[in-house]
Amino acid sequence: xxxxxxxxxxxxxxxxxxxxxxxxxxxxxxxxxxxxxxxxxxxxxxxxxxxxxxxxxxxxxxxxxxxxxxxxxxxxxxxxxxxxxxxxxxxxxxxxxxxxxxxxxxxxxxxxxxxxxxxxxxxxxxxxxxxxxxxxxxxxxxxxxxxxxxxxxxxxxxxxxxxxxxxxxxxxxxxxxxxxxxxxxxxxxxxxxxxxxxxxxxxxxxxxxxxxxxxxxxxxxxxxxxxxxxxxxxxxxxxxxxxxxxxxxxxxxxxxxxxxxxxxxxxxxxxxxxxxxxxxxxxxxxxxxxxxxxxxxxxxxxxxxxxxxxxxxxxxxxxxxxxxxxxxxxxxxxxxxxxxxxxxxxxxxxxxxxxxxxxxxxxxxxxxxxxxxxxxxxxxxxxxxxxxxxxxxxxxxxxxxx
Numbered sequence: 001x002x003x004x005x006x007x008x009x010x011x012x013x014x015x016x017x018x019x020x021x022x023x024x025x026x027x028x029x030x031x032x033x034x035x036x037x038x039x040x041x042x043x044x045x046x047x048x049x050x051x052x053x054x055x056x057x058x059x060x061x062x063x064x065x066x067x068x069x070x071x072x073x074x075x076x077x078x079x080x081x082x083x084x085x086x087x088x089x090x091x092x093x094x095x096x097x098x099x100x101x102x103x104x105x106x107x108x109x110x111x112x113x114x115x116x117x118x119x120x121x122x123x124x125x126x127x128x129x130x131x132x133x134x135x136x137x138x139x140x141x142x143x144x145x146x147x148x149x150x151x152x153x154x155x156x157x158x159x160x161x162x163x164x165x166x167x168x169x170x171x172x173x174x175x176x177x178x179x180x181x182x183x184x185x186x187x188x189x190x191x192x193x194x195x196x197x198x199x200x201x202x203x204x205x206x207x208x209x210x211x212x213x214x215x216x217x218x219x220x221x222x223x224x225x226x227x228x229x230x231x232x233x234x235x236x237x238x239x240x241x242x243x244x245x246x247x248x249x250x251x252x253x254x255x256x257x258x259x260x261x262x263x264x265x266x267x268x269x270x271x272x273x274x275x276x277x278x279x280x281x282x283x284x285x286x287x288x289x290x291x292x293x294x295x296x297x298x299x300x301x302x303x304x305x306x307x308x309x310x311x312x313x314x315x316x317x318x319x320x321x322x323x324x325x326x327x328x329x330x331x332x333x334x335x336x337x338x339x340x341x342x343x344x345x346x347x348x349x350x351x352x353x354x355x356x357x358x359x360x361x362x363x364x365x366x367x368x369x370x371x372x373x374x375x376x377x378x379x380x381x382x383x384x385x386x387x388x389x390x391x392x393x394x395x396x397x398x399x400x401x402x
Contacts, residue, residue: 016110019126022133023212026205032092034100048089052199054191056082058175065176070298073291077312078173080288084281085199088206091277098273099209105266106216112259118223125219132215133208136322140204141197143315148172148193150308155185170305172196207322213270214326214370220263221333225340227256228357250353257356260337260363267330267368278372286386289316290393297394320386327370327378334368 017024027033031045059079066072092099113119154167169185172192181188292313299305341357341364349357370378 016107016126019123019130020106020212022130022137023205023209026133026137026201026208027092030089030092030202030205032089032096032099032205034096034103045089045093048198048202051195052082052085052089052202054195055175055199056086058177059173061176061178062174071174073295073298075174077288077292077295080284082199084284085203087277087280087284089202091274092206092209095273098269102213102266102269102273106212109216109220109262112255113223118226121223121226122219125215125222126212129212129215132211132322136208136211137204139318140200140207140315143311143318144197144200145193147308147311147315148189148196150311151189151192153303153307207319210274211322211326213266214330217263217266217270217368218329218333220259220266221337224256224260224263225333225337227252227259228337228344228360229340230344250350253349253353253356257360260360264363264368267334267370271370275371275373278370278378279376282372282376282386285316285320286390287393289313289386289390292316293390293394317387321383323370323378324380324383327382328380331367331369331377331379334364338364 024033028036028040029044030048031041031043033041036044056079059075059082063072063075063079066075110119110122113122149172151170151172154170158166169182171181171188173196175188175192177184177188179188292309296306296309296313299309338361341361372378376382
């Protein structure tokens with residue numbers, strides 16, 4: 001562990017750090033970056049939890065004063081989102097040792113590959129992870145801003161299309177501030193905008209880092225597949241493989257087998273770190289989306305409210321789709337290793353090397369997955385299952401409101 005940490009820190013100063021700079025900044029703001037100074041890490045984490053507690057406190061206060069089911073339905077979706085952010089923050093906090101090992105591997109694994117083509121493959125996947133992080137962070141912040149600023153719609157309509165009386169105020173999300181909301185509307189709006197945007201940093205940091213981990217292990221599988229696919233580069237090397245089983249090419253196969261083992265270990269550690277928190281998140285997404293659909297159907301007559309709920313629904317769908325897409329990508333890359341070996345020149349290599357390939361084949365026929373509670377597998381197929389389940393709950397909840 002000491003050697004791993006020191007190598008990881010030294011490599012952070014290299015060009016490899018460029019691919020993870022967005023994640024480093026986001027996790028540092030959330031007090032979760034493994035290489036932060038302890039005092040700095042605690043300060044940022046406490047500050048983030050203070051902002052999040054501001055959001056949760058006002059939501060709980062509103063929930064407590066609700067007198068009917070309609071009021072409760074309005075309060076639950078944003079309240080469940082705040083709980084999800086809290087789960088994501090504590091996932092990194094309580095698994096900080098595992099996160100440290102995973103992050104160390106991001107930097108160390110680059111040193112395994114001396115072949116320029118293989119390093120280019122790793123760069124490609126690292127660059128993809130970086131772009132995913134940038135796009136996802138932008139989407140969440142823009143979505144939060146769009147959802148929050150819908151509270152200004154009644155005020156804007158009062159200016160553009162004035163009525164005899166002012167329209168009722170609409171807060172960014174159901175909350176109770178124990179003051180005159182009409183009089184202090186803009187103060188409340190600014191508080192909601194700031195606390196919501198900063199609180200979402202915890203969600204963004206968690207999700208973006210997970211995307212980078214998955215892209216990294218997909219890159220490892222791609223490099224391993226490249227090694228197996230190019231067992232021979234020319235006829236001279238083929239002859240060398242048959243007559244001299246201990247030459248460089250033979251050692252390359254041994255290296256690829258060890259790299260595959262390390263990739264599988266990375267996936268297992270990733271799965272063990274996130275499987276339990278994912279269970280809570282899937283439950284929140286399923287129930288939250290159902291309730292949001294109910295609210296949208298009820299508020300169709302109210303343009304401002306309907307717009308806010310449709311934005312929230314779209315954000316939930318994109319959030320779940322991103323996880324499902326990455327889970328499917330991990331499945332596909334892990335299974336492709338078997339195909340790459342099958343279509344290689346495996347029949348021309350020594351028997352000892354063929355036995356090594358059998359070990360990889362045996363493991364690569366089983367897909368590497370990311371699951372929630374070892375039950376729900378993140379994939380595109382499971383994505384449609386969650387949507388169907390949410391629609392079923394929506395139908396049941398709608399029947400109670402008729």
